Amino acid sequence: MPFTVRPAVRELAAYVSGETAGDMVQLGFNESAFPPSPMAVEAARQACRDVRRYNDENYSALKRALADHHGLDENRIVCGAGSMDIMRNLAACCLEPGRTLVTGRLSYAFPAVLARAAGAGLRLVEEPSFTHDVDAFIEAVSDCCAILYIASPNNPTGTSVSLDALRRLAEALPDHVLLMIDAAYADYVTAPQAPSPDVLVDEGYNAAVLHTFSKAHGLAGLRTGWAYTGHHVVEAVAKVSLPGILPVPAMAAAIASLADTEHTTRVVEQTRALREWMTARLVELGLDVIPGDGNFLMVGLPQSVAMDAETLYQRVKARGILLRRLANFGLERHLRITIGPPDDMAALDCVLTEVLADV
Ligand SMILES: Cc1ncc(COP(=O)(O)O)c(C=O)c1O
Missing domain, CATH: 3.90.1150.10 (Aspartate Aminotransferase, domain 1)
Incomplete structure (x- = not known):
């Protein structure tokens, strides 16, 4: 054959x-309109001296820095080579034929690609006014839904969903659905001190909130992303991740960039x-x-x-x-x-x- x-x-x-x-x-x-922090560039340069070694598979230093910076539980953090890498790992954990991903028709397209590649079902929620309608998302969830993906702010529309609306969505989802919230552009939201959807994870909802250093930190070329999620998801993702996929210089740059607030x-x-x-x-x-x-x-x-x-x-x-x-x-x-x-x-x-x- x-x-x-x-x-x-x-x-x-x-x-x-x-x-x-x-x-x-x-x-x-x-991509970011501005160059990254000079401290991040210098940290990456210094870290190049160590590239004969594989990176720490647990990315402990980055997880600790993220936990300290954002006030999060470091055991609920997953790191990857960009948030797309983490999306791919979540898809590998959750999607297969017979299971479905729910996403918006005008949402960032990569999760839909992952669903199709896995042979999983895809349910596209209409967005006639270019905004995510949380009620329409809730209605689209069926018994076979494994992941509901929502980006806030969304690409390509740029529109956001409030934390209250995301909480209402999380509250309405059955236990078998992982709520994947993509916060790649959250740093640019103007609402004063808009709280991060990470709190939904601490509140016990079955959610994974994706973040990236590719946008506001200006490190797209170093492809560094992370997610905040439940312990059960952290454990599952660890089984399918490529060990050490996040390069040593990329991790060093991310840590230094976090410090340069x-x-x-x-x-x-x-x-x-x-x-x-x-x-x-x-x-x-x-x-x-x-x-x-x-x-x-x-x-x-x-x-x-x-x-x-x-x-x-x-x-x-x-x-x-x-x-x-x-x-x-x-x-x-x-x-x-x-x-x-x-x-x-x-x-x-x-x-x-x-x-x-x-x-
Ligand atoms: C909504 C959204 N999520 C994720 C990404 C990719 O992020 P990363 O570079 O961390 O893989 C993009 C890139 O444009 C995006 O628009």
Whole structure:
């Protein structure tokens, strides 16, 4: 019999990522607008001296630093090579044919890919107003649901779900469902001192709250993520994780970045200010802006603009700036714009002014 990959993988569409191209302005990947903490860079450099050794499989130093910094129980922390690595491990623990993942139709797409690859069922919750409707999520849960994934702020819409609404969701879920809350962009939320959904784990709900150093900490290229979850999930994930997958320099950078709160606070404040400025400019240019809490904005072309998103994307690209298309979500009149450094935002403002003046 010839070699074939599993049917579930064969039928999987290729993962749609953003376009990359040489020296163009990249506003398609939701990376940080600012460089990481110099302390993090230095710690990574120093740690390179130790790379002949595998990393500590338990990542104890990072777990301790995270627990101290956020006031959490270090035994409930899982670390991985980015939060996508942890999502993959959670999927390996929970998804198989006969089980289902519930997620939003306009949610971050990777969990749906994991469900399909596992041959598991997928239930997509409609999001007509670009926000997660917690009641619709609750209604979508069936006896075979194993994971309910919800991102707050969500990618690509940027909209958030309040902690109260997440608690109501957690309360409504049957015991057999793991509530996976993706808080990748939570640092950028403007609500004053918005409490982290991590508290839901301490309150005893069957939840895993995913975090990343790829966004506000500016360490996307070092791929470091973590989750706060119950002991039973920590134990299961340990069985399927690749030992030491989080590289020594990445872990050292993450620990140093956590300590440099001044830097992260400055990055977050500047990103929020740029987001507000960009929102105002996009509205002035006649675009529909979905009010977003992340380091990006989803914008729509109103019917009065005689251009679809693909045309706008191509015209902006022709002038040296890459945005993110959302056609894979069925959104033909929307694009996603990462909040980049001030110069890139000013360049985008000029380009959009020129392109939209032509229609
Ligand atoms: C909602 C969401 N979760 C997770 C990730 C990936 O995070 P990481 O780099 O930690 O794998 C992204 C990346 O864009 C994202 O948008």
